[in-house]
Amino acid sequence: MTLPAEGGAAARPQRRLRLGRQARTRLLLTALMVPALLCTGVLVAWPIAKLIQISFYELRLAELMRPIVKPWTLANYAAAIGHPGFLPSLGATAIFVFAGTAAALAMGLATALLLDLRLAGSALFQALIVSPWSVAPAIASLIWMFLLNDQFGLVNYLLLATGVVASPVPFLTSPDVAIWAVTFAAAWKSYPFFTVMLLAGLQSIPRSLHEAAMMDGAGRLRRFRAITLPGLAGFLRVTVFLGLLSAFRNVESVLVMTGGGPARSTETLAVRVYAETFQFLSPGRGAALGVLTLGVAVATTLAFLWAGRRRARS
């Protein structure tokens, strides 16, 4: 920016807009945000807008990226909601998302507490505990598919060898058990994320608080409830929020392990979106189910955040 020269009018160059330091900083920050905003628009907002648009039309694959000339319709939503598999898939989604996130949270919290003890060899423990995170989702599902197989699976072998069960447990072939098996496998894959986040939270709690409480005679459980949990509250909210969103969109765990069966018992909403779009070639119905899934996910997570904030305030 050129500063006007002091002195007479003849010496003064053209008047230029003068911005203060704050305004310039704001302008710079806005300019720096433009690439991120563009990326978000192209990679997030546009696909969601397109998904919503497709859900209101009965389109063929060849028509998806062309200008739409057909009348809009609610037929895709009617077909998606009216399908007898819709309510069961909501139920399967609820188990998969909530039980899965709860299990991952429990495993993550337990392992984070263990690592926070800083025992000898904890670096090795840390690497082991976090290792499922590094496994690709489809590979993790394949590993569990083999582990839980009722003929060759290691889990059944151990259960039989130790006399816990008399006959192999049909983990993936019984409609009553399969959803829990798949949920557990997905939780196993995602718990290291909880571990890492909660360990960071644990390490941000001042040790002096624990020491003071110990001097006052507080036991482990009391310190956990009065110091650790309140100290982790913010971390828990964010981690569970992200965990819920991740579970809603998880499709590969189910697809690889059971394909949605047996008897559709593991068919979550995400799996139905996949099936309608890629197996039955009905992009409109798939998009309608996708919008419904998005709605359920957003409503659930907002409700969770709202409840969390309300509790924090009270």
Next chain:
Amino acid sequence: MRHAAASLCLGLAAVLAHPAPAARAETVLDFPTYQLEESFGPWWRAVTDEFARRNPGVRIKLTNAPSNDHHRMLTTRFAAGNPPDIVHMTARFVWGYAEEGVLEPLDAWMDKTDIKRSWVPSQASLTVAGSTYGLVLLNYGWGLVYNEPMLRAAGVAVPTTEAELLAAAKRLTRDRDGDGRIDQFGMALNTSSSSWGFMTFMHFHNGRDRDIVENRRLDDVAEIARTLARIQEYVTAGVTPTGLDNNPMRQLFWQGNAAMYIDGSWAPGYAERAAEAVRSGWRVAALPFPNLAGGPSNALAIPKDIPAERKQLVWKFIALVASPEWQRRYAVMTGNPPGRLGSVDAEAREKWPFLPLFEASASRRSRSHLPIGFENEYNRFSNVFTEGMTAMVAGRLTPEAAAARIAAGLRREIRGLE
């Protein structure tokens, strides 16, 4: 110095203005397939190399993807208007893609060849509204793969009827180590939620000489129940593990823990990785059913959304694939009966002893595993069927109740099905 710089600039300009002839002229045809890592891989590589040799300046870029990912990728690319040049797919997708308007009819080219006269019967089925949309590479040819030493040890003859098959499976099911648990199954049947679970149903249903759909009418619920009951007999007798998908089913047999299973003409390809005892003792017999679940296995097609000159090149490639010489080599190199009838020669028969059996199975007129008239809805059919069948296998439904649920589900989901 100035002269040198000027010469360098001129030289660079000349190079940039006139790229090397080879780089300028080369056309690359994109060809993703799910068969590159299977026993078909060497043949695909050989035929694409031959195409490049015959067509200077044109190269085929072969890429591999697992079957499910491959079809998901195809659907995404069709939807995005960016299809591969050469479309290779499981044949059951041909009707759906054709109805979605993303495939090019092949009749203008095909009618100038002998393909329609010289091909397996199922080639005629790849038509939608009178137009042909694919070239059948392989027609399903099925066999009963069995472990000969196991049958001999149990004094069981190779079954030739369905009743004999069940009886043999019962006698071959054993607790070998005496721990109270079965560790040798007489039969390994796919009763999973995948489309291969539906294929098991069709083996037994087509096998009874029945189509699942005739004149747009679903077969009687009682007949569907009868077929389901036959499958359930294997489950309740404990001669097969329940809920097996293809990989564990094959693993069970090739590791020596099952005496029999049903597989296609590609089955011999698994023998290389089999347990030592199975590698020398496996045999193939004709399926012991009066009829077979026939139909196309996989096909080549041309996408609608590529330029005309590329379509022409892709057809040249399809014509090469369909030529008698490359069909003969298909049999020799892959051990599968090719689409062109009469392509299995002495060399192939010598190399693959069971090929004639699969060839006979693939080339005979048989019932179709596809719902005739509703081929584009195959995946929905398969999904509804396996939902009912897996519920039955898990003990939640009787065969009659499963059949009723399947019939109701299909009539609800398939428009126009009576």
